[in-house]
Amino acid sequence: GDSVTQMEGPVTLSEEAFLTINCTYTATGYPSLFWYVQYPGEGLQLLLKATKADDKGSNKGFEATYRKETTSFHLEKGSVQVSDSAVYFCALSGFSGGSNYKLTFGKGTLLTVNP
């Protein structure tokens, strides 16, 4: 079945440091790929997505490129801020039959950014 493997944390960085969170996936067909973010005490929010190979999703300074050849969707940000402290989830949307697609999530990576 579909699966997502992402770098386990926690990750602790200083403000303005470069961030990479690795994510690789296993899926049949051509899934869409997502990064969700969960701020403390809140629900899961979509951060960015990519729907086909070589697509780059971007939002709030974060980027991730859909790499079919390496089955990866690594999250990057050039300069993190304290407000980026959260849990980040990589996910894929795989076909389940009919019109049904479901998200399969990675374990999540806790990012803490210190001033």
Add this chain to the structure above:
Amino acid sequence: EPEVTQTPSHQVTQMGQEVILRCVPISNHLYFYWYRQILGQKVEFLVSFYNNEISEKSEIFDDQFSVERPDGSNFTLKIRSTKLEDSAMYFCASRLMGGGANVLTFGAGSRLTVL
């Protein structure tokens, strides 16, 4: 911005008791989901619901679980006889359309603690 609303935010119950978690999806959405996250573990798919019936369920979603859309706005998850291992954060999600590229919007979650 439209949002998915979940109640209660936190529920504590005794083992063996019935629990109902409630969700109000975004009003024009057609596909509804429940996910759960046991502390420190992955966000796991439980069930998807479309056109007033379950379209897919995971192995976790056994006979103790049921879902219902009783009145066209609420979407509920019932656990008939809770076990200690049901302690988790439960997330409701909805999406407007089918298709893997369409984004799920999540609620803030309901934390269930079974004693």
